[in-house]
Amino acid sequence: MKHALISDVHSNLPALEAVLADIDAREDVAATYHLGDLVGYAPWPNEVVALIRERGIPGIAGNYDSTVANDYKHCGCKAESPRAEELSHISYAWTREHVEPETKAFLRGLPFRMDLRVRGGHTSRPQITLVHGTPTLNTLYWTEDRPDSFCTRMAKTAGLREGDLIAFGHTHKPWHREVGGVRFVNVGSVGKPKDGDWRACYALVEAGEEVGGVEFVRVEYDLERAMDGIHRSGLPDEFADQLRAGGAPEPSEVRQGGGRR
Incomplete structure (x- = not known):
């Protein structure tokens, strides 16, 4: 059997609905x-x-979830440009203003990590560990260009052994590899991909006598509905442009005027 792992929905309801249907x-x-x-x-x-x-x-807290839940000063997001930093603050302020108390309470209760013993709690291995960023911080970006030594260090920090798998998100770009018998999987993003493909992304991993067999699944969703929702909400139009482009669009694709606030 397989486990479906989804991450980084980022309030994109049409994308989440399509992924769950798939x-x-x-x-x-x-x-x-x-x-x-x-x-x-x-x-x-x-x-x-x-x-x-x-x-x-069930699941865990991403940096956006934990910062919103605890009214932190910012979302802990990495900005690649001054405009990107400005947009992150606009999004964070909008989200904090619009989340309901019940939503906030749920986010506050999410754990930092989960350990899944796929053969039952009476056995110690194999294990699937779920984190958002890394086993140390949910704000730390685990990109594909990290060296094997970084992966090995994170596996040791998480207490993983040969045959185990650790899955994470946060960068919105899917990738996987194996180092020292441990599998490392970035499951991509359901609601805000950044790899140039606008379709929602999630991962399927084998979860039987052994773990592994990673498959990335891309799902088309009602992109126009998502973009229209952003336009109507008062969020910057750039967020809609980013959805259409599967990440940061080329400057010529961005609407003139910087988008709605």
């Missing part, structure tokens, strides 16, 4: 887990959390 249509998925960052950047934070709760999908 998972539901599969007969070999035993469980679904989320790896955090349910909110931010799109206009449905409360609806996304409500759907996750309704479906009983």
